[in-house]
Each structure stands twice: as C-alpha cells, then as structure tokens.
Amino acid sequence: MTTSLTSAAPPPVETKRTAATPPRRPRSRTSRYAIWFVGPFVVLFVGMYVAPILFALYKSLFRIQRDALGLGGTQEIFDPLFNYAYALGDEKFISSIGRVLLFGVVQVPVMLVLALGIALLIDSASARAKGFFRLSSFAPYAVPTVVSALMWSFLYSPTNGPVNQVLEVFGISINFLSQDLALWAVANVVTWGWTGYNMIIIYAALQGVPGEVLEAAKLDGASPWRTAWSIKIPLVRPAILLTTIFSIIGSAQLYNEPFVLKQSTGAIDASYTPIMAAQASLQSANYPYAAAQSVLLAVGVAVLSVLFFRLTSRRSS
Amino acid sequence: MKSSIIKAAGVASILTLTVGGLTACSSDSTSGSGSAEGDGKVKEVEVWTWAAGYDEAAKAFNASHDDIQIKYTQIEPGNKGGYDKVRNSITAGNAPCLAQVGYETLPSFVAEGNVVDVTEFASADKGLYAPAGWAGVTVGDKVYGAPQDQGPMVLFYNKTVFEANGVAVPTTWDEYQAAGEQLKAAGVKLTGTYEDYDYSGFAWQAGAPWYEIKDGAWSITPDSPENLDVADYWQGLIDADLIGAGIWSDEWSAGLGDGSIATIVGAAWFSGILKDSAAASAGDWAVAELPQWEAGDAKTGNVGGSLSAVLKGCDDPEAAWTVANWLSTDPGSVDALIEGGGVYPASLAGLESDLLTSGDDYFGGQVVADVFKTASGQVNEDWAWGPGVSTLVGTLATGMKQAYAKEGGATVATALTGAREATESELKQQGIAVNE
Numbered sequence: 149m150t151t152s153l154t155s156a157a158p159p160p161v162e163t164k165r166t167a168a169t170p171p172r173r174p175r176s177r178t179s180r181y182a183i184w185f186v187g188p189f190v191v192l193f194v195g196m197y198v199a200p201i202l203f204a205l206y207k208s209l210f211r212i213q214r215d216a217l218g219l220g221g222t223q224e225i226f227d228p229l230f231n232y233a234y235a236l237g238d239e240k241f242i243s244s245i246g247r248v249l250l251f252g253v254v255q256v257p258v259m260l261v262l263a264l265g266i267a268l269l270i271d272s273a274s275a276r277a278k279g280f281f282r283l284s285s286f287a288p289y290a291v292p293t294v295v296s297a298l299m300w301s302f303l304y305s306p307t308n309g310p311v312n313q314v315l316e317v318f319g320i321s322i323n324f325l326s327q328d329l330a331l332w333a334v335a336n337v338v339t340w341g342w343t344g345y346n347m348i349i350i351y352a353a354l355q356g357v358p359g360e361v362l363e364a365a366k367l368d369g370a371s372p373w374r375t376a377w378s379i380k381i382p383l384v385r386p387a388i389l390l391t392t393i394f395s396i397i398g399s400a401q402l403y404n405e406p407f408v409l410k411q412s413t414g415a416i417d418a419s420y421t422p423i424m425a426a427q428a429s430l431q432s433a434n435y436p437y438a439a440a441q442s443v444l445l446a447v448g449v450a451v452l453s454v455l456f457f458r459l460t461s462r463r464s465s
Numbered sequence: 466m467k468s469s470i471i472k473a474a475g476v477a478s479i480l481t482l483t484v485g486g487l488t489a490c491s492s493d494s495t496s497g498s499g500s501a502e503g504d505g506k507v508k509e510v511e512v513w514t515w516a517a518g519y520d521e522a523a524k525a526f527n528a529s530h531d532d533i534q535i536k537y538t539q540i541e542p543g544n545k546g547g548y549d550k551v552r553n554s555i556t557a558g559n560a561p562c563l564a565q566v567g568y569e570t571l572p573s574f575v576a577e578g579n580v581v582d583v584t585e586f587a588s589a590d591k592g593l594y595a596p597a598g599w600a601g602v603t604v605g606d607k608v609y610g611a612p613q614d615q616g617p618m619v620l621f622y623n624k625t626v627f628e629a630n631g632v633a634v635p636t637t638w639d640e641y642q643a644a645g646e647q648l649k650a651a652g653v654k655l656t657g658t659y660e661d662y663d664y665s666g667f668a669w670q671a672g673a674p675w676y677e678i679k680d681g682a683w684s685i686t687p688d689s690p691e692n693l694d695v696a697d698y699w700q701g702l703i704d705a706d707l708i709g710a711g712i713w714s715d716e717w718s719a720g721l722g723d724g725s726i727a728t729i730v731g732a733a734w735f736s737g738i739l740k741d742s743a744a745a746s747a748g749d750w751a752v753a754e755l756p757q758w759e760a761g762d763a764k765t766g767n768v769g770g771s772l773s774a775v776l777k778g779c780d781d782p783e784a785a786w787t788v789a790n791w792l793s794t795d796p797g798s799v800d801a802l803i804e805g806g807g808v809y810p811a812s813l814a815g816l817e818s819d820l821l822t823s824g825d826d827y828f829g830g831q832v833v834a835d836v837f838k839t840a841s842g843q844v845n846e847d848w849a850w851g852p853g854v855s856t857l858v859g860t861l862a863t864g865m866k867q868a869y870a871k872e873g874g875a876t877v878a879t880a881l882t883g884a885r886e887a888t889e890s891e892l893k894q895q896g897i898a899v900n901e
Contacts, residue, residue, distance in 0.1 A: 211896075214576055216681055218852040218897035219605055221578030234894060308716050327873055412714065414866025414875070418859045431855050432891055433552055433577045 208232070208440035224436065231440035240419040241441060245448065247331065248421050252399035255335040260391055262339070263346035268376050270347075271354040282351065286344035293341055297408035300337045301325075305412070325413035334416075337405045342398065346391040353387035354380060389460055393453055400449045403427070508533045508781060510788045511561035512773070513551065515542040516614075518805020522798040526791060533784050536561075543567055543771075544855070555579050555777050562779035563610070563789055567771045568601030569662060569850045569858075571609060572676075574774065576852040576897075580609040581775040586786040587611070593794050597844045598811025602772045610774035611789035612811035614802070616732030617840035618666045618755050618766045621739060624829065625749040626653060626724045634753050638698060641728075641756045645707035648727050654709030655702065656728045657717045658869045661862040662768050663731055664699075669766030669848045671695050671758060676851030682898035683851050685888050687861070688881040696877040703869060703877070711866065718742035730755065732768040733837040737807025740827050747826070752833045754840060765843045770811065809837055816841075852897060853888045860887040 211227040214220070235241050266285050270278050288296065303309050304324040312321055324333045357380055365375045381388075402421040410416040419425035422445045429438035512523060512535050523537035538561070541547040548570060554560040566574055574580045587608045591599055598612030620641075622634060627644075630651045635641040645655030659667070668675060673691035677684045686692065702708055709726045710716035720726030721743035729735050739750060755765045773789035775782050792798050799815035802808045810816055821834035864880025867873060889899050 212894075213896040214852075215896075216898040217678060217683065218576040218892065218895065219572070222576070302715070305714075305716065307710070308719070323870070326870070327867075410863075412711065414863050414868075414870060414872065417863040418856075428856070428859070430549060430552075431859075432853060433573065433579075434891075434895065435556065437894070 204439040204442055207436050208443050210436045212434050212436060222433075231437045232444065234437065235440055235444055238425075240417075241422065241425045244419050244422045244425045245445075248399050248402055251331060251335060251402065252396060254332075255338060256392065256395040256399060258335075259339045259343050259395065260346060260388065262343045263391065264350055264381070264388065266343070266347045267350040267354055268380060270351060271380070272372055272376070274372070282348070286348055288341050288343075289345040291341065293337075293404040294408055296341050297337055297405045300333070300340075300405075301409050301412045304333055304409075325409060325415055327415045330409070330413055330415035334402070334405050334409060337409075338398075338402070342395070346395070349391050350384055350387050353384040357383045389457075393456065396452060396456065397449055400445060400452075507531070508784050509536050510534070510563060510781075510784055511536045511538070512563045512788065512792075513538050513540045513547075513561045514565035514773070515540050515547050516565060516771075516802060516806035516808055518802040518808070519792070521801035521805060522792055522795075525795070525797050525801065526788065533788060535788060540564075543570060548855075551776070552577070552579065558778060560776045560778050562776060562781070562785040563773045564776055565613065565771050566610070566774040567769060568767075569665075569769075569854050571602070571772065571774065572604050572850045573852050573854055575604045575607075575609065579777050581777055581779055581782050581785075582607045582609060583775050583782050583786045584608045586783050587790070590790055590794075593790075593814065594812050595816065595841055596846070597767055597841060598770065598772075600846065601770055601811070602774075610772040611786070611793045613771050613773055613793050614734070614769075614808035615811045615841060615844075616666075616734055616767050616769035616809065617837055617844050618670065618730065618732055618768060619836055619840050620753045620755055621729040621731065621735055621750055622753060623721075623724055623727045623746065623749050624751040625746075626727045632727075635756050636754070637760050638756045638758055642698075642702060642705070642707070644727075645702060646705065649705070649707055653724065654720065654726045655707040656730060657710050657712045657720065657726055658708055658865065659699070659730070660712060660865040660869075661858040663712060664861065664865060665858070666732065666766035666768040667695050667699070667730075668692055669768075669845055670755060670764055671766075672764070672845055672847060674848060675857065676849055678851075679900055682900045683892060684900040685851075685853075685857070685885045685892075687857065687885050688878060692881060693878055696881055700868070700877045703871070708869060711869065722746050724749070732770075733809040733840065734769060734807060736825070736828075736833060740807075748829050750828055751831055752828060752836045754836060754843075763843050764845050765840045767844045767848070809834075809841075852895075853891050856891045857884050857888040860884040 208231055209226060209228040210224040211230040213223045213225045266281075269275060270281050270285075275281070291299075303311055306312055306321065306323050306325075311324075315322060323329065361379060361383075362375065365379055370378070401423055403423040406416050406420045407424060410418070410420065418428045418431075422441060426438045426441040426445070429435075429441060510533055512519065514537075517539075520537055520539065523535040527534050540550055543566065547565075551560065551564045551566075566580075571580070584607050587602075590611075594612050595615060597615050597617070599608075601615070602608050602610050602612050620635070626632075626648070627634065630647055630653070632644045632647050633640070635644045641655070648655055665675065668687070671691060671694070673686075673689060673695055675685065675687045675692070677686060688696075710720050717726065721729070721739065722745040724746065729739065736752070740747075743750070754763075757764065773792060775785045775789065779785050792802075793810070794812045794814050796814060796818065799810050799812065799818055800820055803810065803815075803818060803820045810818065810821075816838060821838075822832065824830040825833050861880055861884035864875060864883045865877065867875035868877050868880050889901070892899050
C-alpha cells in the first residue's frame with residue numbers, strides 16, 4: 149500500500165524544468181534514453197523467450213509424414229490441427245495431465261501449509277536459533293533436483309534402502325515405488341526440495357508486517373496463535389498467492405524427479421508427466437508433436453493460473 | 466494493484482517457462498562450426514562419440530594426416546541424451562560430420578533423414594569388416610557409416626560361486642534354469658533383470674524377429690508366437706524367483722561383486738561393465754558360450770554395437786567416410802578404443818589386435834576374446850531393426866520392470882504386447898504403413 153502511494157507521487161521539480169524548454173525535445177530525449185535502458189531487456193526477452201515460443205507454435209502446426217516404410221526421410225506437411233487433435237486423443241498424454249493435476253491438488257497445499265507453518269514458527273517472537281532453522285529448512289533447495297532424486301531413489305530402495313532396513317526390524321516392507329505409491333514418492337521428493345524455498349518467500353513477507361500492528365494486537369491481548377491467524381496470514385496473503393502460482397507451474401513442469409526415479413520402477417513410464425511425454429516425442433524425433441504438447445500444456449497452465457487469480461481476487465474484493 | 470502485477474508476471478512466466486522448456490532443449494548444442502570445411506586447404510571433420518578412447522584415436526589420426534583433421538567432442542551415451550544432442554544439432558544445422566550411433570537406432574535416423582548414404586565410397590571396404598558389423602550399418606541396401614564395434618552375446622558366470630555350489634556351466638537354457646534352482650538353494654540369484662536391448666538379444670538368438678517388412682509395410686512382432694516362447698522361458702525364471710536386482714542398479718553391481726548374483730547373459734562389452742561394477746570379485750568370473758535352445762546348436766544374438774554414422778549436412782561425405790573407416794580399421798586406433806572403452810571391434814583388423822589375444826587377469830587369465838570371437842561368427846543373421854525402436858524398447862523396459870516386480874498382473878508377454886502397441890501407434894502417427 150505504502151509503496152504504491154510514494155511511487156504515484158508526481159515529481160514537481162521535473163515539470164517546472166520541462167516548462168522552460170520546448171515541449172517536444174525532452175520527451176523525445178527521454179524516450180531515446182528509455183530505449184537504451186529497455187532495449188537490452190527487450191532484445192533478450194524477444195530473442196530468448198518470445199521467438200522460441202512463436203517458433204514452437206509454428207512448428208506445432210505441421211504434421212510429420214514419412215513414406216510407407218519410413219526409410220525415405222521426413223516431410224513436414226502443414227496440417228494445423230493434426231497434432232492437437234492427436235494429443236487430445238492420446239491416452240498417455242491425457243493421463244499424464246490427469247496425473248500432474250492430482251499431484252498438484254495434493255502436493256501443493258501440503259507443501260505450502262508446511263512452508264507457512266515453518267515460516268510462522270521461525271517468525272514467532274519466542275523462536276530460538278532462527279538463523280539455523282531458516283538455513284536448514286532452506287538447504288534442500290540448494291541440492292540440485294536430479295541429485296536429490298537420486299538420493300531418494302536410494303532411500304526408497306526396497307532391499308538396500310535404509311528406510312526399509314529399519315522397517316524390516318518390525319517385519320514391514322514397503323515398496324515406495326509401486327504403482328500405488330510412486331506418485332506420492334515423487335510428491336515427497338518435491339516437497340522435501342521446495343518447502344524451504346516457499347518458506348523463505350513467505351518468511352520474507354512476514355518481515356514486512358509492521359511492528360505497530362503486532363504491538364497493537366499484543367496490547368489487545370491477542371494470543372500468538374490468534375496473531376498468526378488473523379494478522380500475519382492475511383498480511384502475507386500476496387506472498388502465499390505467489391508461492392501457490394509458482395507451485396502450480398512447478399507441478400505442471402514436473403520432470404526431473406520422476407525421470408530419475410523411472411530407472412528404479414516400472415510404475416513410472418516415459419510419458420509419466422506432460423513434459424516427459426513431450427520429451428518422449430522428441431526422442432522419436434517428432435518435433436511438431438512435442439511442440440503441440442508443450443503448447444497445450446502452456447495453455448492449460450495459463451488457464452488454471454488465471455482461474456486461480458480470478459477466484460482469489462474475487463474473494464478479497 | 467499488487468495482485469495485477471503479480472498476475473501479469475505470473476501469466477508471462479507460465480508461458481515462458483512451459484514453452485521455453487521445449488525450445489531450450491533444442492538449442493543447447495554449443496559447438497558452432499559444423500562439418501568438413503574444404504576449400505583446398507585442410508579439411509576439418511567433426512566427430513562426436515560417447516565411447517572413451519576416441520580422443521586418443523583422434524589424436525593419432527591428426528598426427529598421421531595432413532589433409533584432414535579431426536575435431537573431437539565427447540557426448541553423453543545415446544540414450545542418456547547423446548541422440549537428442551545429435552538430433553538437435555542436425556535440426557539446428559550445426560551437426561558434426563560423424564557421430565556414434567547404435568546399430569539399433571540407425572533405422573530411426575534413416576527414417577528421420579538424419580544420415581547420409583555413403584555407399585559409393587564405402588562399398589569397396591566391405592571386406593574389412595565382420596559380417597555382423599556390416600549388417601549393422603546397412604539399411605535396405607544402403608550404407609550409412611563405418612561399423613565400429615559389435616556385441617556378440619556370451620555367458621558371464623561367477624566361477625567361484627558355481628564351483629562352491631557344484632553347479633556345472635550350462636550349455637542349454639534348460640540347464641541354465643536348473644543351475645538357477647541349485648543356486649537358489651544356496652541363496653544366490655541366477656542373474657539380474659534384462660529390460661530393454663539386453664532382452665532383445667534373447668529374441669535375436671532365438672530367431673524371433675521384432676521387425677519385418679511384409680507387403681510394403683512394417684510388421685511389429687515382439688509378441689509373435691516365437692517371441693512368446695522366449696517370453697515364457699523368462700517368465701518361468703521370474704516365477705521361480707531366480708532373478709535378482711534390476712540391471713544397472715546399485716544392488717545389481719553389489720550383487721555381482723559379492724557373489725549373490727551369479728551370471729550375466731550379455732554382449733561381449735559387458736566385460737568392461739563387470740570390471741567396473743564388480744572390481745571386488747576380480748578372478749572369480751569366467752566367460753562361456755551362450756546357452757542354446759537346442760543342445761548342439763551354435764547360435765547367438767547381438768546386443769549393441771555402433772557405427773560412426775555420416776550425418777545430414779556433412780558437406781564432404783567422402784572425407785567423413787575416410788575418417789570413419791580409419792578409426793574403425795587402423796590398428797592403433799582400434800587399440801585405443803579397446804583400451805579406453807573396452808569395445809569389441811567390428812573390423813577384421815581390429816579382431817586381430819594383440820590386446821585381444823592375451824589372457825585377461827580379471828577373468829583369471831582366461832583368453833575371453835577367443836570366446837567373443839567364436840560368438841561373433843555365430844550371431845544369427847536374420848535380425849533387423851526398424852523405425853520407432855526407442856519407443857519400442859522404452860515401453861518394453863517399463864513393462865518388464867513391472868513384470869520383474871510381479872506388479873498388477875504384468876508379465877514378460879504383456880510387456881512385449883504393450884511395446885508393440887506403443888510402437889504401432891507411433892509409426893501410424895507419422896504416416897508409416899503398419900500391418901496389424
């Protein structure tokens with residue numbers, strides 16, 4: 149709130165100066181300067197993001213056509229809807245989308261509740277060793293996801309894994325990577341890796357909660373629990389929304405963890421998640437289909453995110 | 466106000482992250498200058514391989530040639546990202562002239578139009594190679610590169626464990642299963658799992674093809690009646706609990722090293738894997754010929770093996786062939802590859818290497834190359850790969866993992882059927898004719 153007020157305040161000195169000089173020149177000079185400042189960003193943004201996206205969109209409009217035996221090289225034929233229609237009828241691709249939806253619906257709330265809880269605990273007045281807990285809960289994020297997935301695949305191992313070796317004492321053996329559990333085994337790895345990251349964002353927002361508000365609550369006799377629920381959480385709502393949207397995008401892009409765990413189980417196949425499915429299409433050298441799958445995924449995530457924003461902003465207004 | 470900024474940022478990042486993810490993959494090739502640059506001066510031929518030892522071979526080539534020089538880059542193994550990198554570089558137009566490609570993947574590269582027909586330069590050198598190797602580089606009647614190595618299948622067994630349990634070396638598959646039952650009583654698993662190409666070797670030996678051309682269309686037949694016979698045999702081993710840890714897993718390596726997994730049925734190049742994975746059990750292992758379906762037969766399969774393929778966009782295929790042929794046949798080059806990557810050469814000159822006539826300490830002094838050489842002459846010749854191999858084998862691996870885990874009623878047979886169906890639908894999607 150306060151930031152938007154200060155930035156909206158007009159700079160009075162500036163207007164006086166422009167009145168003395170001819171009106172056009174400074175404006176064009178400002179816009180010339182602006183180009184120098186904005187230019188590098190625009191060039192990079194267009195070159196690295198916009199152009200590849202447009203290229204992927206363009207590619208997705210072609211159909212791969214080989215000859216009868218497929219040994220005579222490849223033609224790409226303009227057939228705008230072919231890949232999209234195929235993707236919508238592609239059982240594996242559709243079920244991969246269903247899978248990450250289920251994953252997101254369960255994993256994202258669990259992770260964010262954890263992150264929020266840890267952030268509130270570290271932020272609370274009675275917390276000790278804040279630096280240690282902040283760092284240690286953030287540390288898993290510093291481990292590359294491929295490495296953490298490899299580590300977890302060892303922990304999950306039914307015969308050599310330490311978890312099952314401990315369980316064996318009680319006569320229990322759990323195959324964490326079985327058909328029923330594999331998705332949740334992946335969810336666990338993701339939660340382990342990303343809770344700390346989200347916690348830091350929420351924790352940073354908690355630092356911005358004005359001290360006088362907290363003091364007022366204290367004077368009014370609010371318990372720490374009450375303060376957290378009625379003051380802190382509503383005030384860090386934007387940060388929670390931001391982490392939610394990041395997590396939704398992250399779920400849609402689920403790749404590293406299941407890809408690594410795939411080595412150890414038949415429950416995870418080559419098109420387990422939409423990105424893996426697109427990657428599998430690349431491996432069979434079907435670039436246009438991979439592009440179409442990616443575009444569909446991007447559109448799906450965009451729709452979801454917009455819906456999410458609509459829902460949350462309606463409730464707040 | 467804040468939320469609208471977040472909204473805009475959110476939508477922008479969604480679009481860029483998700484679609485950007487795809488294109489990032491196709492733009493990661495760094496080496497700029499592509500193929501042979503010939504303008505009367507020294508030609509440069511760029512070579513990408515994953516097998517170790519090529520760097521030494523390339524140095525030797527550069528030292529002995531003035532007109533052509535190799536620019537060498539090591540890449541990831543094909544299925545671990547190497548093929549993606551090669552395909553991406555071809556798409557981007559900055560591909561090397563030569564890249565290592567597995568025999569099983571060559572038909573897919575041909576189908577994609579990613580390799581160049583070099584028959585006119587190569588055919589004169591056909592006699593320099595073992596038949597299995599030459600078959601590997603030929604699709605239809607065209608040649609696409611120089612055979613580099615081959616993978617005739619043999620039986621690796623832990624001699625110490627076999628002797629301790631009074632198990633005889635099996636010569637037929639029935640005897641192999643019986644050996645497994647004996648070992649089971651001693652708490653030793655007969656072998657690890659075979660999930661993808663490793664499994665295809667069994668079908669290859671049995672003369673049960675996965676790809677056939679009939680009436681101008683592909684028949685995909687991994688679950689043909691002959692193949693189901695092979696599948697039944699392996700299902701029997703699974704049901705009898707004779708099979709241990711998953712191939713390539715840490716448990717598998719540990720089992721090979723501590724004697725709790727007694728055999729590997731696999732290509733000659735497993736000797737190198739064994740030395741790495743089970744260094745602790747040096748001196749325990751030995752090599753025998755592959756068990757047969759019928760006593761007295763002498764047939765084997767082939768797993769793996771690769772060629773130096775000439776890639777699309779190479780502006781001097783003749784120079785590329787010269788380099789590829791030299792790398793495969795020059796004694797010094799072959800020795801570097803044998804020492805570096807443990808490859809089993811496909812050229813006749815390579816098979817005569819001194820490195821392949823001496824006893825191998827790891828195998829208790831056995832001259833294992835003699836067994837490999839016998840096997841390479843017994844490789845079944847009626848096997849051909851076709852397009853869509855990566856999907857076929859990838860789907861098979863998933864199904865086989867389920868079969869070994871005995872999950873959800875999965876069997877070797879259902880894994881093979883699943884692999885066929887996935888391959889058929891992929892080929893049809895690309896307009897290739899498929900017999901059903």
